[in-house]
Structure formats: C-alpha cells, structure tokens
Amino acid sequence: MLDLRVNIAFMRKNLPVIIIGAGISGLAAARCLVAANIPVLVLDKGRGVGGRMATRRSGDATFDHGAQFFSARTSDFQRVVEEAKYSGIVQPWWPKIPDNTHSRWIGTTGMNAVPKFLAESLTVLKEKRVTQIQAQSDEWHVITEELDVYQASAVLVTIPAPQALELLDKSAGHLPEFSHAPLHQIAYHPCFALLAILDRASNVPAPGGLALEHKNVTWIADNYQKGISKQPSVTVHASPIFSQLHLHTDPDLVEEKLLEAVVDYIEPAKVVQRQIHFWRYSLAYERYAEPFWQAKTELPLLFGGDGFGTGNVEGAFLSGLTMAEQLIEKLGR
Numbered sequence: 617m618l619d620l621r622v623n624i625a626f627m628r629k630n631l632p633v634i635i636i637g638a639g640i641s642g643l644a645a646a647r648c649l650v651a652a653n654i655p656v657l658v659l660d661k662g663r664g665v666g667g668r669m670a671t672r673r674s675g676d677a678t679f680d681h682g683a684q685f686f687s688a689r690t691s692d693f694q695r696v697v698e699e700a701k702y703s704g705i706v707q708p709w710w711p712k713i714p715d716n717t718h719s720r721w722i723g724t725t726g727m728n729a730v731p732k733f734l735a736e737s738l739t740v741l742k743e744k745r746v747t748q749i750q751a752q753s754d755e756w757h758v759i760t761e762e763l764d765v766y767q768a769s770a771v772l773v774t775i776p777a778p779q780a781l782e783l784l785d786k787s788a789g790h791l792p793e794f795s796h797a798p799l800h801q802i803a804y805h806p807c808f809a810l811l812a813i814l815d816r817a818s819n820v821p822a823p824g825g826l827a828l829e830h831k832n833v834t835w836i837a838d839n840y841q842k843g844i845s846k847q848p849s850v851t852v853h854a855s856p857i858f859s860q861l862h863l864h865t866d867p868d869l870v871e872e873k874l875l876e877a878v879v880d881y882i883e884p885a886k887v888v889q890r891q892i893h894f895w896r897y898s899l900a901y902e903r904y905a906e907p908f909w910q911a912k913t914e915l916p917l918l919f920g921g922d923g924f925g926t927g928n929v930e931g932a933f934l935s936g937l938t939m940a941e942q943l944i945e946k947l948g949r
C-alpha cells in the first residue's frame with residue numbers, strides 16, 4: 617500500500633509525475649493526469665512521439681511500418697477517436713482480416729498522426745533515453761543517458777516489459793527490493809517490416825490491407841490505397857516464426873525472401889527502392905492480465921503499456937488511462 621501522507625507531501629512540492637515512453641500508453645496517461653491538474657513530464661528516447669504507431673517518409677512515399685490500424689471497441693477509447701475524427705486525424709477502414717465484423721481506424725496521414733495529436737498540449741522531451749530510476753527519501757530521480765536528472769513525485773513506466781526489466785536491472789541498488797514477476801510474464805513477437813516503393817500500383821485488393829496466411833508473411837498493406845502515400849508503396853510484415861528464425865540473417869536476404877512471398881501482390885509493378893525495419897518488440901502475445909502493475913514501493917511506481925490488459929493500440933491506451941486514474945485516486949485528487 618502507498619503511504620498517502622507522503623505522496624500528498626510530494627504533490628505540495630509540485631514535482632511532476634514522470635512518464636517514461638511517449639507511445640499511445642504514455643500519452644493517454646499524460647492527458648488524463650494533465651486534465652486533473654497534475655504536472656506531467658514525458659520522456660522518450662525517440663526523435664518523435666508515438667513509439668510503435670510509426671510512420672516513415674521516403675521522398676513521395678509514406679509507410680506505416682508499425683501498427684497498421686486499430687480497434688475502438690471501448691467507450692473510453694471511442695471518445696478520443698471521435699475527438700481525433702472531428703479534427704480530421706483518423707478515419708474508419710475495413711482491411712481484409714479474419715475478424716472484420718467492425719471497422720478499424722487509421723491515421724488519415726499515417727498512424728503517427730494519432731500520437732502527435734494526443735501529444736499536442738503535453739510536455740514531452742524527446743531523445744531522452746532513461747537509463748536509471750533512483751528512489752530518494754521523498755522523491756524519485758529519473759536519470760537519462762546524458763546523466764540529466766529529473767525529480768518526480770511518481771513514475772509511470774510505459775515501455776515494453778523486457779526494456780522495463782533492463783531499466784530495473786540498471787537501477788538495482790538505487791531502488792527498494794520488490795518482485796519483478798509480473799514483468800517476466802510478458803512476451804513479444806519480433807517482426808521484420810519490409811518497406812518497398814513501387815513504380816506503379818500494386819495488386820493488393822481494396823482497401824489496401826490484407827492479412828496473409830503464409831509461413832513467412834502475415835500482412836501486406838498498400839500505403840497509396842490507404843491514402844497516406846503519394847507514390848505506390850507497400851508495407852510487408854514478416855511472421856513471428858520467420859522473424860525469430862532470421863534475427864541474424866543478412867538483411868538483403870531477408871528482404872529477398874519477403875518480396876518473394878508477396879510477389880503476386882506486387883508484379884507487374886517493379887520495386888524501385890526498399891528498406892527493412894526490425895521491431896524487436898511488436899505484438900505482446902503473453903500479457904499481464906491487469907491493465908497495469910504497481911510495484912510495492914513507498915513512492916508510486918507503475919508499469920503499463922500493451923503488455924498489460926488487452927494489448928495492441930487500444931489496450932495500450934486503456935492501460936495508460938487506467939494507470940493515471942489509479943494514481944489520481946491515490947493522490948486524493
């Protein structure tokens with residue numbers, strides 16, 4: 617149990633809550649805390665916000681190379697999706713996937729538009745890789761690679777669980793001892809994403825997104841049909857087995873094998889440029905059942921993200937939101 621008297625004293629010092637990770641989960645938590653007038657600072661190691669809701673540009677071609685679409689089945693997430701729709705940030709989409717009983721959503725200019733929209737009025741410091749968390753007598757110290765030290769009243773960790781475990785390892789000796797068992801339950805598939813620019817339209821059927829039952833690939837999307845790319849371009853996702861098997865294979869060979877698997881969806885178009893991106897953590901296939909986990913520390917230290925609750929974009933959002941709501945309740949706001 618948290619000692620509420622101590623925590624309320626922290627808030628009087630007006631130290632921010634620090635959120636590690638500006639993916640959808642961290643941003644959802646930040647928005648909720650800011651709405652409750654709690655100061656928040658988000659730190660992310662990336663050059664932009666969004667984490668795995670990633671969009672890459674290359675000349676006139678644009679690729680969604682992480683998450684391809686998302687569901688909005690819960691009212692909490694639907695509210696935000698409606699807000700984003702009203703601002704022209706998202707639109708419904710009906711990709712060809714096994715469970716297509718309800719619409720999915722995409723960013724109108726790419727998936728990264730969604731986290732950018734959520735981050736608009738938040739304080740997010742980019743290119744800040746957190747390497748250590750230290751418990752001081754009445755506050756947290758969050759330390760980055762460049763040895764910047766940020767003081768915090770509470771810390772929310774929203775990075776993939778294996779990375780959170782690395783962070784806890786590096787923080788050993790500066791944290792009280794507590795079990796890390798819930799984080800060990802979470803596991804992610806790796807995923808190679810092949811990004812190919814074409815000289816003309818692909819053969820991917822409308823509306824430009826198709827789940828595949830091939831041993832090497834699970835997905836192909838035509839970013840032009842999706843409406844995000846001026847030039848025809850496809851994103852191909854490798855299967856978990858293929859990605860695991862080829863962790864150390866020459867990237868050129870990986871590209872060849874993936875192109876071979878989707879040739880029918882590409883030819884007669886020709887690939888004019890291609891690149892590969894490797895996601896060490898893509899989809900969480902083993903998750904902690906609850907939407908977040910709170911460590912047994914005197915000062916609030918919570919863990920969330922898509923490894924908790926229902927997973928994927930919507931689950932990560934709900935995880936962040938629930939963590940923030942829990943913290944607000946504990947702080948008596």
Ligand SMILES: Cc1cc2nc3c(=O)[nH]c(=O)nc-3n(C[C@H](O)[C@H](O)[C@H](O)COP(=O)(O)OP(=O)(O)OC[C@H]3O[C@@H](n4cnc5c(N)ncnc54)[C@H](O)[C@@H]3O)c2cc1C
Nearest residue numbers: 637639640641660661667668683684746898921922928929
């Ligand atoms: C290839 C692929 C395909 C996918 N397809 C779909 C899909 O179609 N639909 C769907 O719903 N979901 C999909 N997903 C999953 C979805 O993208 C994630 O579930 C969701 O985006 C996770 O959000 P998050 O905030 O939990 O984590 P992340 O988005 O990973 O955010 C974590 C953030 O933490 C930052 N970070 C990490 N370590 C540190 C550190 N030490 N210090 C500071 N910052 C740090 C990272 O830079 C990142 O921005 C896919 C993912 C991938 C990779």
